[in-house]
Amino acid sequence: MTRLEMTRRTALLTSAAIAANVANPLRAFAQETPRKGGVFNVHYGAEQRQLNPSIQASTGVYIIGGKIQEALVDLDANGQPVGVLAESWESTPDGKTITFKLRKGVTWHDGKPFTSADVQFTAMNMWKKILNYGSTLQLFLTAVETPDAQTAIFKYERPMPLGLLLRALPDLGYISAKHLYEGSSDIRQNPTNLAPVGTGPFKFVKYERGQYIIAERNENYWRPNAPYLDRIVWKVVTDRAAAAAQMEAGDIQYSPFTGLTISDTARLSKDKRFIVSTKGNEGNARTNTIEFNFRRKELADIRVRRAIAHAINVPFFIENFLGDFAKLGTGPIPSVSTDFYPGPDTPQYPYDKKKAAALLDEAGFKPGAGGTRFSLRLLPAPWGEDISLWATFIQQSLGEVGIPVEIVRNDGGGFLKQVYDDHAFDLSTGWHQYRNDPAVSTTVWYRSGQPKGAPWTNQWDWKNDAIDKVIDDAATEIDPVKRKALYATFVKEANTELPVWMPIEQIFVTVITAKARNHSNTPRWGSSSWHDLWLSA
């Protein structure tokens, strides 16, 4: 069996190389010159309904569409906006006009030139009308003017902070080709969405549903000498344990966004053939939540919400169940968000069972028969092992202070419907995804007046005028320093009122072959274009 020997020999060489790297990492990397060629196999856990990132903002789309299509801007290694299809940008002092100068000489994979008309079409017809979060971000976008092929001028009805737009565009700024969508009756059903055409370093080749997706090197890519890889193959593996086995067998080189089980991830982190890290996912931070339904009179009492927070030993949970990949959270803006994190000096609720009991007594919920004060229904979201463990931990912790909790499990659709539309919950728990700027997907958890049924928004029947005002002011504040101060106030208020508690911070975990180079070098690397990724021999 030659295959066997080859694989074992290469494996041995790799571990030798790693041992060398560990001994002297800088020298080992400095000596290497990038190698062209190779196939990069990627674990793809959950198939989406389509692959176009201009109409769906989710990691499941970026992991594929983000290599084929490109956005106006991306984030660089320091998390700062860097031009991709846009070369430069400027805003007028009133914040109502933002001008992008576009890159010259870029062509679509079908050979047609990329122009400002594509930007205009995508912004007005996709971002503003279809793209989730995009439609909120671009709510006050009135027009995109195109004086020439390389200039796109965004006109806003209300001031749009340039910083907000630039931090949102890496996710919400992918461009689609106008000539492929124009005139089609329904953009959502356009066949191009399943065979995307872009300007990116990789060209779509084939999508076999339930099996794999293939993209190959774009020979006419606008960055010189890029990309390095010959092809990327995304393999659909729904079973997490099977995906870990395929990684060990060498069939998969990269599992993004915490795609493996906690135990397999821990096991592979000790294996020299793989690198297990949160690096490269800083732009995909999330917090675990406890959401309170104010329709329950007990939970509408702030003392009860605080008591529940005090009753749960979060550091114990993190240490024993989540390990190194999670840390204590301090509110809705996670600490990785250097531009907005207000520091930990906001109201916090450290573990204190006596205080929890005292608060509950004070609120008038004294233990009745069998020590029970009142009982609650908890709905955990079905995504992620951590949520399931966290739900059980909440149940046991609250049981100890006399609040028996019944856990009601649902699948994805059922969970969203029951929590955000039917409001049939007392407590619910899931993830809040932080997308680089609090105005993108964070403040909707607190702002009142969210339409019924909109998932991951304030459906708690809770309204606070002060918080509403801070959120609205911050969304249109052009001065970055004042914006940061407004969001600090927002976090303080949110932690005081506690309609949602966000006590755990997590970043997605990447498991990748140790042969990969130039990986995880930006805060949203899994979603980025991989134009500089290469595999060592």
Add this chain to the structure above:
Amino acid sequence: MRILSLAGRRLAASIPTLFLILIGVFLLLQFAPGDTVDAMMAQMGGGDAATARELRKFYGLDLSIPMQLGNYLWRLIRLDLGFSSIYGKPVATVILERLPPTILLMTASLSFAFFFGLLLGVIAARGVNKWPDTLISTLGLVFYATPSFWFGLMAIVVFSIYLQWLPAGGFEDIGAVQTGFGRTIDIALHLILPTLTLGLIFLAIYLRIMRASMLEVLNLDFVRTARAKGLDETRVVVKHVLRNALLPMVTLIGLQAGTMLGGSVVVESVFSLPGLGRLAYESVVQRDLNTLLGIVFVSALLVILVNFLVDLLYARLDPRIQAEA
């Protein structure tokens, strides 16, 4: 030809059953909270209410439930299975794409289970209560009691990771574009582990049934007659006992073909095979009603077909059945 008309009558009788099943599944899925738009929102990580409303209209979810059911049945009568909301393609196309891996896997593992179940069952019955019987029965119990996902994962660990003999998953090798015979071999290699995993459980059932059935027939009068007229033991077993003992096995095939046609979610997930089981599971999670009903419809058709064939096979194995009919 009387058996044919009997089987034909049973075929006709199964059509109302089919409709009842479809209506039942339709109503059952209405009890599950959330619809396909909720599932889509869950996948996208959020969206606004206007988008959701527009999508519901697009998928025809703004109609009342009786209207939706009526529309579905009316389409079905015209042999139109509808449009899949997760795949954006006609349901018939989606199912046709997934059918070959399922049928291959099912045929392979049923044949494997049937053949070895028969063989081991006969060996066990011949040496009843001696060591071959004990060994075979114990192994059968172990196979039957082991969960298939564990079997599958252990098979991957041993044969793919340590020995590196067989691929760890997938339907075919994507790296090399193969055609013709090379591709056939490649697919066969990919199917060995899933076939064994799925087949071992069924093997256990077949060998128990075969053993019991053989033991029963071996004690019948006509076997004594056959022996008395001086036939050697092999001829007695093969010509007289086996044929009569096969009837329960054939019944079982008819029953299990149905189970297996629905696909095996567990085996397909562990080995990343694009089969009907995973499709059905995904349709439930994504609340893709059309696809799910389509799968139920196609599986039911196949089950009816298999049962029709089993009816015919009965008559072939035991001429008395035809006479009594």
